[in-house]
Amino acid sequence: MASWLPLVWLLGLLPGAAPAPPRRDAGAQAWAPAAPELLRRPVRFALDTYSRGLAAGARAVPGAVSGRVRRAGRGALYALEVTLEELPCKDPAECQLPVPRRTLLCSFEVLSELGKHALLKQHCGPVDTEMKGAGRAQGCGQPGADFTRGSALISLFQSFPEDNNETLSPFLPLLDRDPLPQDFYVKMASLFKDFITTYNRTYETEEEAQWRMSVFINNMIRAQKIQALDRGTAQYGVTKFSDLTEEEFRTFYLNPLLKGGPGKKMRLVKSVGDPAPPEWDWRRKGAVTKVKNQGMCGSCWAFSVTGNVEGQWFLKRGDLLSLSEQELVDCDRVDKACMGGLPSNAYSAIKTLGGLETEDDYSYSGHLQTCSFSADKVKVYINDSVELSHDEQELAAWLATNGPVSIAINAFGMQFYRHGISHPLRLLCSPWFIDHAVLLVGYGNRSDVPFWAIKNSWGTDWGEEGYYYLHRGSGACGVNAMASSAVVN
Incomplete structure (x- = not known):
């Protein structure tokens, strides 16, 4: 069985749809232009998250950046527009020249609260390569580039210390070994069998059963991550919803x-x-x-x-x-x-x-x-x-x-x-x-x-x-x- 490590890194924890506007007592302010220095950390976070969806070794190089900020309570919501180039490797000298390039215009929404960041929305589409600044994308973007908090591509969340260029992820991720041990899959298969019996599940085809088992395994990884991050006494695990995707x-x-x-x-x-x-x-x-x-x-x-x-x-x-x-x-x-x-x-x-x-x-x-x-x-x-x-x-x-x-x-x-x-x-x-x-x-x-x-x-x-x-x-x-x-x- 293929390694599940990429899934562990890509699975997000933030569920649901676009954010509701803050209540009137939350101290919400209107959108305002954001100074470049204010955008540095949310842009770096958004690009780091974006890069996780690229092929191994590929990188995204940012170009023009613009953004607005809306403050509410102790947090801030950033709306960003970034032009970037996708390169197939980290060191172009090691690639066969000429290096293929793709120029995109990306829109990001990043929530910053208590020193942590979360990517709420991302949309990337092709843009004219001669374009000098952030503008409007000329298309709907590549498959998989447009997502909200419900997508499996959203990052968990990370801290960005002021003097550290490395992305820190103090809560990420559980099961961070590649490959995962074989007994992990054996345990998951046993849990899935018990789940089917407990909740009287039937699937029409073998293919559907295999798909539901993969959903179940992903959900168990998510549940373990939620468990590790919870500050109360709650227990998370198998429920009657465990074979459903988040969507x-x-x-x-x-x-x-x-x-x-x-x-x-x-x-x-x-x-x-x-x-x-x-x-x-x-x-x-x-x-x-x-x-x-x-x-x-x-x-x-x-x-x-x-x-x-x-x-x-x-x-x-x-x-x-x-x-x-x-x-x-x-x-x-x-x-x-x-x-x-x-x-x-x-x-x-x-x-x-x-x-x-x-x-x-x-x-x-x-x-x-x-x-x-x-x-x-x-x-x-x-x-x-x-x-x-x-x-x-x-x-x-x-x-x-x-x-x-x-x-x-x-x-x-x-x-x-x-x-x-x-x-x-x-x-x-x-x-x-x-x-x-x-x-x-x-x-x-x-x-x-x-x-x-x-x-x-x-x-x-x-x-x-x-x-x-x-x-x-x-x-x-x-x-x-x-x-x-x-x-x-």
Whole structure:
């Protein structure tokens, strides 16, 4: 079997789609021209990452550089345009002359935060070789040159010390031997066999089975890297999603519309005033229905909102009802059904429709259907919706007083999450990249590690019986960036 080392180096850890614009309280500024000295480190990082996709021994030589910068909080986002030449070897004197050259114009987006860098976007295309400065590419670029964070070509992240020309990668990579030991593949084959049995997988052809095994192995390498970088107590490994590519997982289970921001404006709720109790769990108080399963449909936004409304109705009326997500998938004309949606829009749709039917009356199918809402079957209504504080102490106090909260998070690492308290590095799980809506049901501590208890919508055979535990107090994965609730009078 061919060495897997190149895959280890090329596999990225940053999931999802393009970054969401920073929230208004994140200190975001407008794009501004960047001085050349400010661009030196992000350009060097982008070219180093680009060069990893070249043939062995090849190099990329930069030409003209221009760029803009947008600051937010403690980080900065750079938009770069760089002309470069690709040479087939590091030392042209050792190559057969004349040395073939290819001139490209590349656009990069680089996020810099806390001394680390991450490549969010790259597009390269051919450019006129007589071009003297950065301009517009004359084409779509070579195959494989255009990618976002979901691609396997994105670098993990690296530090760039001020006086060191070498790229440092203090967290890269696990399994850095070439070739990998044979027992590694034996172990992976055994794990894949167990995975097929546990999750009752069948594949139509031998070729598909071989492909899925290669995806599985790549995913196990990714899971080990995520495990090594996590600062909490979470365990990552085999899950029911382990034979899906990152692109498949995002398409089927995540929500691309969340990256566009909160959507419909809601009034900001007042602070509770009283401090949050040391711990709280609405499951113990009967305000949370059983864990549901959205299936292969990006309808997490509907599950997050119905979970919140279920809790609000229970607290106001004393009756816990399992409400219909399918009604929102079919009848919310603003959101995009299985293609994603926003909680703020869903609240508005509930008010416009006149309420929600129960799960029994309007059952979930996991795909878009013709709206069959019946006002006669409405069991629950809402009067309004509110945006909650971004301060986690205030959010905890509001939750303990008023019930479960709809939130949206960056789902980094959740494809492989098994149990424990997840605490990824902020750079890898940035609040700029929110892509999954869930329900905050409580909080507490495990062995002095503070956590949020989060109800997910991927069934009870994922995570801790369907629940996800995320570090509390650090803004982990944007947990506090898009919190909201319905209001029932």
